[in-house]
Amino acid sequence: MVNIGDVARAAGVARSTASYALTGKRAVSDEVRARVRQAALELGYTPNAGARALATSRSNVIGLLAQFLPDEFAPAMLQYLQGVTDTARDLGYDILLSSDSDGPGALKRITDSRMVDGVVLLNVAEDDDRLPVLRAAAQPGALVGLPRDCTGVDVFDLDFEEAGRAMVEHLARLGHRELILVSQPEHVVERGGAYVWRLQNAAVQAAAAKGVVLHTVFGAATQPDIGRDLHALLDAHPGATGLLLNNEAAAAALPTVLRSRDIESPADLSVIGRYSDEFARTFSLPYSSIESAPDRLGRMAVRQLVRRIENQVPDGDPYVVRFVHPELVDRGSTAAPTSASRQ
Amino acid sequence: MVNIGDVARAAGVARSTASYALTGKRAVSDEVRARVRQAALELGYTPNAGARALATSRSNVIGLLAQFLPDEFAPAMLQYLQGVTDTARDLGYDILLSSDSDGPGALKRITDSRMVDGVVLLNVAEDDDRLPVLRAAAQPGALVGLPRDCTGVDVFDLDFEEAGRAMVEHLARLGHRELILVSQPEHVVERGGAYVWRLQNAAVQAAAAKGVVLHTVFGAATQPDIGRDLHALLDAHPGATGLLLNNEAAAAALPTVLRSRDIESPADLSVIGRYSDEFARTFSLPYSSIESAPDRLGRMAVRQLVRRIENQVPDGDPYVVRFVHPELVDRGSTAAPTSASRQ
């Protein structure tokens, strides 16, 4: 394998000069630079990543800690991955992907061994056990998901409170007086998915403020079950004219459920979900929804992480906790309730 | 950061001895080994990955080259990723994930810089432009997907020929005489997805041999379109009593289409798909299917790759081209055609 010594020899200069010519970290005469570049090209020289990492203590790799949970919806996860990998590549970084079920262990391994310059954590739980490890690490970290304690890390998440409020207020404004909110299953909450509560609590508050009845319920995350749950719900609350979904499986199952009950949306029932536009297209979902923007969150996390790695943080540089504003994508599934609604 | 010199000093031995004590590559007295281990533990020593890679020319990292194509179904892709990452971790390797749209460029970069010990290529096309780069690389590679030329690499794929035959013969055996096969869209084929042809050709041949009429058609890969395609198909071939799906979007859309046409499966129409069981569960699909086993293919590729990296290939060690036998998962969506079928 050709190394920088070979290049230097071919160009008739010292190794250090070849290095300076290629990295541009010191001034080099135009003539020498041209000779070195030419030699590197002809010999097909590529710097050895390990050697460079050793010398510079920089690997140009970002660690990505994901968890492929069975009740995590695949399309959303893939969008996170795509946002992260694409952005990293644009900024000159590669991605080391870990889906190890032992999150803290994997994180400790890759940071202590200096394989990565920084880390992005996905699926961050309220009391995530990877956080202590991350804080003890030498590298910076960016999170997607809001933990209880945000010190020492940059945090990005959808504004679930605002999402909950927006959903309720949108339907209240149209004149709805009885709504149902279907959340993720309870075990997601127990695992630390506080965002379920954040959305639900805000929705409950907004409903109270507007004088709207809101039934809340946890739905299943898997397919045959959630369909049954939806049927049971619609049976239990015949007066409800609006349905709010913070549960991707429920959104995917709803068209079938509504058709079999002969319910039309929005004529008989107004529906608002919370999922990504990509998700809506994949499943051909006709419901208006709060955009959850997984790719955008991944992109933001990587951007900030790289800024921190390269010390471009504006002086003072407090750690950020940034919420993405929930955008309502109107797909025409909401309308004012009619007297004929849901008889 | 604590390095092996610190550990050696704390244990009162030479650096080389500390290295031997920790790696076990030479005999060391029990007493010294214990002292070194103790020191390493107390100091919280973790070897520097870059330094180790430089010294051993081994990174313990496997490159994973995926392409997140818009018409690639997310659940299947995620299953590949999971199979690959889990298996790699079990065998002591980390995963460097690239979803770069410039596949050959990314591959060249990570192999030439010696960031990886080997590479897994997903979505391999018939004339994949990453293959020349891979063959020129110093590291071994394993493919998921069958290219025209398999020299120099290990190849794993579903046996699509057998899958096509099995689908047709299964329905022929039940007495069906007119079938429809819905394949992936034509641009998937043009991109090099030869597996579409492999399945279709085998199906056509099997149909001819059994004296069965087989209509073949390319369907869309996105949701509103494929539904329309399916309706058009069923209109065009009122005599068909069996439907074969080599198109995941079609499988996802079919329940809605059948319900709206009041067609029952298998009473009015027998259906066989080709997708993973995981996929079937996610979408709650009630159709029997040929298991496409993405996680298993990912696992096989990594296993063989690691064997090659570690030179455990059985002597002789020809490169392998291994096809996974298609298993038919019976979900009860096929039956003998009745006289009432599809009037």
Add this chain to the structure above:
DNA sequence: TCGACGTGTCGAACCGGTTCGACCTTTCGA
């Protein structure tokens, strides 16, 4: 009693980059 051998340890070299200080020209201003 001596030499051969095996075991355990050490020092030094090496992997392939980067970076620091020194040195040599050349240029420019005083």
Add this chain to the structure above:
DNA sequence: TCGAAAGGTCGAACCGGTTCGACACGTCGA
């Protein structure tokens, strides 16, 4: 005309591991 400054190049050291050959010591057989 001289000295300082600027520009360009070089050699050597360093990053943190691994690995090779040498060597000291104890054991065993002849």
